[in-house]
Amino acid sequence: MSVSFDECDITRTIIEYSSKDLVNFSKVDIIIVGAGPSGLTAGYYLAKRGLKTLILERRLSLGGGIGGGGMLFHKIVASVKAREILDEMNCRYEISKENENLIVMDASELLIKLGSAAINSGAKLIFGISVEDVIYRDNPFRIEGVVIQWSAVHLSGLHVDPLMIRAKAVIDATGHDAEVISVVAKKIKDLGISVLGEKSMYSVKSEDLVVERTGKIIEGLYATGMAVAAYYNLPRMGPIFSSMLLSGKKIAEIVISDITR
Ligand code: 48F
Numbered sequence: 001m002s003v004s005f006d007e008c009d010i011t012r013t014i015i016e017y018s019s020k021d022l023v024n025f026s027k028v029d030i031i032i033v034g035a036g037p038s039g040l041t042a043g044y045y046l047a048k049r050g051l052k053t054l055i056l057e058r059r060l061s062l063g064g065g066i067g068g069g070g071m072l073f074h075k076i077v078a079s080v081k082a083r084e085i086l087d088e089m090n091c092r093y094e095i096s097k098e099n100e101n102l103i104v105m106d107a108s109e110l111l112i113k114l115g116s117a118a119i120n121s122g123a124k125l126i127f128g129i130s131v132e133d134v135i136y137r138d139n140p141f142r143i144e145g146v147v148i149q150w151s152a153v154h155l156s157g158l159h160v161d162p163l164m165i166r167a168k169a170v171i172d173a174t175g176h177d178a179e180v181i182s183v184v185a186k187k188i189k190d191l192g193i194s195v196l197g198e199k200s201m202y203s204v205k206s207e208d209l210v211v212e213r214t215g216k217i218i219e220g221l222y223a224t225g226m227a228v229a230a231y232y233n234l235p236r237m238g239p240i241f242s243s244m245l246l247s248g249k250k251i252a253e254i255v256i257s258d259i260t261r
Contacts, residue, residue, distance in 0.1 A: 036064020041248025
């Protein structure tokens, strides 16, 4: 059976539906910056709770550091503490014969299951957008949204003014550079905050500390995943992903309790 449409219908459909989405998501409950393991997990639990959740990812793909596995080997590990979350997302794994406290899975499966859990729960994930700044208000001080730009514009080096999105809470899930907190620290100097950067490797310690320190940074701005390690100068942990998932779940619980009070 042949069907009929012309090129203009393709163009109009893409522009019309993308614009509709962008207008709809110009004001949301939560913006998550970064679609790595911590951001996707947070997105899953926030959207599952019925909150309007937008995940912005600068690349044209999801998963952050998941896809690279450990030094490009395709398996990654987690501690058994993350089993409940993985079970909830139907991600298959095995207990490691090396150490029964470790579980092992395909990086590709974790990436896909986390992404589909977040999207199926109702989170909107948009690729190719970089967060370059925040919106803030004083008296009382709080972060009220983000400033966005097409990643392609950043790469081009062209001077193009950005657009803005408002949110009740912004979550920095940008990983090792804690990019959102860094921009706040750099630009709003009177806050007196700084991103210390992560320490060298100490996996077992970092796994606990990252989850423990996951939380609010300043009013309206929260951190999850390796952004927490970067902010507090905690050790890195390498290709073990349990604390990323547990941190994502924890930040969702904190944000839910703060914005539904
Ligand atoms: O780096 P990433 O995976 O962060 P994470 O969730 O997980 C860290 C682990 O992957 C691993 C580890 C522990 O197991 O050490 O490295 O903390 O994902 C961060 C995502 O944020 C995107 C980036 O492309 C990546 O996909 N991102 C970073 N900065 C921005 C951004 C930005 N300014 N705007 C939009 N997206």
